[in-house]
Every structure is written in structure tokens, then in C-alpha cells.
Amino acid sequence: MIQARGLEKVYGGRPVVRGLTFAVEPGEVLGLVGPNGAGKTTTLRMLATTLRPTRGTATVAGYDVVREPLLVRAHVGVLPTDPGLYGRLTAAENLRFYGHLCGLEGAPLERRIDELLEWLGLREAKHQRTEEFSKGMRQKLALARAVIHDPPVLILDEPTAGLDVLSSRAVIDFIRESRQAGRSVLFSSHYLLEADRVCDRIAIIVDGEICALGTPAEVCRAVGAATLEDAFAAWVARRAPGVATRVV
């Protein structure tokens, strides 16, 4: 469902992402973990078609991110780092707007809105302006927005960043349910424990390059680490010693 081949991005002559190649299959969750500035968000933005790769290519749901960006967007649900909701609009109005942009309307759209709000525990807040929402509620609504058109692929950038335990758990449950529904899920995270719990495979990205890709057990075994955190530190130290000192 997601195929990246030699994906590269250069900003002002400086390579930020270098030759990433990976795939995410239907019903699989791939976690992209790495230190700050490793190129995670840039990678996700290229796959979501908001940034154009400098070199390489990728397909999402079978569509090319450069040649068919609108078709890619129609088949992917994206959660950016910041939920970016319209504060003066209610939860339902936010979802209705994105539904309309995805070509949905009328009774099917209203049913979908109710279904998503119910699923994420936001039914009571349906007619509440989102400027009054807590961070957790905003994140849940952004997830609902990402799947309003029922996409087969999900791209989530730091979905649990800054959330309390209960809200994080709700997001993790959402990712698991998405996997059960057969979606391909690619998400970036700083939280290794969380990645260990939910990911089928993990890609450790350092300085724009993937240095380890495999199941959590494989990633640990390759460097003889007992935990994913130790493995992460070891991989970072191999690739970029200065960065490893900062993250450990």
C-alpha cells in the first residue's frame, strides 16, 4: 500500500532525507522512529504529497505521489503534528467541511460524522466549538477528520505527542483498530515503548537515512539490545554519535 523507493529531499543544497526505501503492507503498522531533525516529518509530508521529493519516488495505494497527488490524497488519511482544527467551528462543522472536500454529502456524511464521534468518545462535544476542546479531544477529532473518507492508508505524525495517558491509549487503540480494518498505517513517534506496543515493524531513521528496519525483536537482536530503547540508542550511536549522546 505504501512503497517508497530511493526517496530524497534536499533543502537549499542540504539533504534532509536520503534514499529511503521501505514498504507498508495492508493491515500493517510501520513506526518511523528517530531523533529530532532526522527527517521523519519530511518523509511523511512527501508521502502525503505536500512536499515534492527531490529524487526517488513513492506510491501510496498504487498511485504515484508526484504524478497523481490528488488520487493519493483521496486514498490516504493524514494526521499532521498539529491537529490544525478550525477553532470557531464545532466538531461536526469541522468534519462536515472535510467530508465535503472529500466529495461526501448529505445523510451518508452525517451518519459517518456521528459514527466517528461516537467511536472516539466525542458524541457529547458534537456541537461544541473546537477552541474549547482539550488537547486530547482535538487530537481525537483530527483522527476522525483523517478517516472521514474511510481511506485505506493512514499517515500519522507524532499522534500521541503531548497527550495524557488516557488520550494516548485512545490513539493507540485507534491505530490497532485501523490495522484490524486492513489499513496500512505509517506513523512517526518519539515514544519507543509505544512503538514497541503497536508496531509490526520499526524503521529507525537517523540523519535522513534508515539505519534499521524490521520487527522490534529483529531491531533489538541486530545490536544485541534487550529493549527497543537500548537498540535505538545503539543504532543512533552507530550512525551519528553526536546525536546518540543527546538522545540517551
Add this chain to the structure above:
Amino acid sequence: MPRGWRGGPRGWPPVWFKIRAVWRRELLDSVRDKRTLYMMVLLPIVLMPGIMLLGPVMAVRQQESLAGQVPVALVAGGDQLPGLMEWIKATGALAIETAPPGSGPEEWAQRLGAGEVQLVVELPPDARDRAAAEEPVTVRVVVAGGNPRSARAAALWGALLERYSREVIAGRLQARGLSPGLLEPFVVEEHDITPPAQWGGRILGMLVPFFIVVWAVAGGMYTAIDAGAGEKERNSLESLIMTPVPGTVIVAGKALAVATIAMVAVLLLVLSTSVSMLYLLPRIIGAQGWLPVELSPSGLLGLLATMTLFVAFVSAVQLAFSVFSKSFREAQAYVTGLMFAVMLPAVYLMFVEETGAALWMYLVPVLNVLLVCREVLQGTAGLPQLLLTLGSLAAAAGLAFALALRAFASERVLFRT
């Protein structure tokens, strides 16, 4: 295939359906924003007419207050010319107080400064003899500068003395068997060819064009800033561009929303200005009914078309600035600059005669709007000028839209924070 992603509702092509969705979202967001409501509704309907009418109301009040009191002139040496004193008293326009014997200029100036009298008039001790000898009599008039009552008294005294002088001259000429007409070889009779029905248009023509160009910017300002820089600042722009909608559709919906808000603000301001100038102002100055305006259907159509295209042009420019800006504050600085920029042609236009503006002026956006709106309201608009204006504005609006689209399509612009 996700459910129904390509579909629009029945009867709506998908592209228009999505433009409408963006337009409606922007409008909903805007009307819930107090800043937009202030610029769109409160200022045009309440504050601007208030500002326009405050001056005339105060002037009329002052006139009424002044007219209710007869100014007093303290006259020294009035006994020299008793005929003049009696004549002035008889008019009732100015009260005469004779300076007490033994008083002098210092005391008179003190009373003038204290507001007890509004004017001091000194006739020379030889005034009677000079008048009898038909020689000029020098009359010294002392006023309290800056005091409107004193200034009015001086003006009254001057007018009365001029009328009296004419009577004296006429008497002297008649005594010599000559006609007073000898001193008036020409008599000017002025006739205004402006039909009464055009007076309303002339008054509106002085104000409305300026309001249209300024409010086309001010009315949609916050909507435009919010639609670009505002979306960047609250990080909603990234989610928006990740939807399966072409940038053209998003920019079109946003530009349409900015133009809608600006157009409503402009129309409200034109309406409130018209009511203020044509109905309220005449009542303030004591007239009844409406001041008439002669506006043909084709003139009205031309005015609306000019306003619409200008609003479209300005909205697209504002949106381009807004998308290009890193923050709300940066966009606000650009748009404020734009507001001053549209005021410049209005200042220039003050030095251009009402008729006979060169054709090239109708190619310059803003200047052409000011000219055409003024000419339509004053009933002097020509078709070639109107067509040039509409063509120029349409081209400018298209160019501005292309710029906004280009800014929106640039990842360097979208992700510069």
C-alpha cells in the same frame, strides 16, 4: 476506492461543490470573528455615518447658537456719525453700545477679551468733518482673534458698513445729478445648469468612490489574513492541502469568501453613506425629504460591475499577500500598506478636473474606479471609459488570482514559518 470521493451532490459539478465548501467554511469562520463583524458591519453602518454627520451637526448647532444672540459692538466716537449708528441699529443685526466717556482702548480690549462685547469700533474725532467733506473716514475695528462670535461680529460689521457706504455713494451721485449705475458698469447674474436631480449624485460622487476603494480593502482584510497567514499560524493549512482538492479550488473558494465579505462591507457603506448624505444631512441643515439622485439602470449596472471587479482584484491581492506571509502580523502589515496605496490615487484625483481625464487613467486600477464611480454618480460617465475600466480590472483580478495561486502552490511559501 474510498466512498464517494469524486462525487458532488446532484446538480453540482464536483469542482463547484468543493469551491462552495471552502467558501462556506471561510464565511462561517469570518462571521464568528468579532474583528470581521466590526469591519464588515459596525464601522460601515454606525461609525462611518456618525463621523460624516458629526461635523455638519456641530456646525449647525454652532450657527444656531450664534444666530440666537445679537453681537454687541462697542463704538467709540459714534456721536460723530449718528446717521450710521441709527442705520445699523435699525437693521437689528448688531447691537451698538456707546463707549463711556473717559474710557480708553485698554478697557475696551479688556471687555472684548472677557466676551462682554464682540467688537470694538473706533471712529476718528474728525469723522463728521471728513464725511461732510466727502473724504474717506478710517474706521478702526478691533476683534478677538480666534473667537468665532467676535469674528462673526466683525464680518457683520463689514457687511453692514459696505451696504451703508453704497447708500452714501448713491446719495452723493444723485445730489450731483448722476446715476448710481455709473459705479456699476457690470452686473453679474450666475445661473447653475446642474439639474436639481443631479445634486445628490454630485455630493455622493465626492465621497462614495473613495469609500469604495478603501472599504474594498478594509472590509475583507481580516478574512483574507485569516484565510492565508491565519491558517498557517494555527497549522490548519497543512490539513487543508492534504485533501483531494486542487489548489485552484481552495484558492478560488478563499478568494470568493474574501470578496463576499468585502462586497457586503462596501455595499453597506455605500448604503449608509447614501442615507446619511441624501436624507439625514438635508434634515440636519433644515431641508425636508430626500436629496434626489439621477442614476440610470445602465449606470447602476456599470457601478456594480466596477465595484465587483475591483473587490475581486483587491481580494485576490490580499489573499496573495496573506498566503505569502509567515504570520498574521506580517500579513497585517502588508494589507495595511495596501490600504494606504489605494488612498494615493484618491489624493491624485483631487487635482484632476471632473471631466476630461485622459483615457490612460482608466487603465490604472484604483484610479479608474475612483473616476468611473464619480462619473456614474454625477451622470457624466462614458461607455469607452467604463469598458476600459472593466477590462483593466478583470485583467488585474486575473493576474492577482494567478499570484495567489502561485504562492499557494509553492512549498517554500507554505512551509515558511
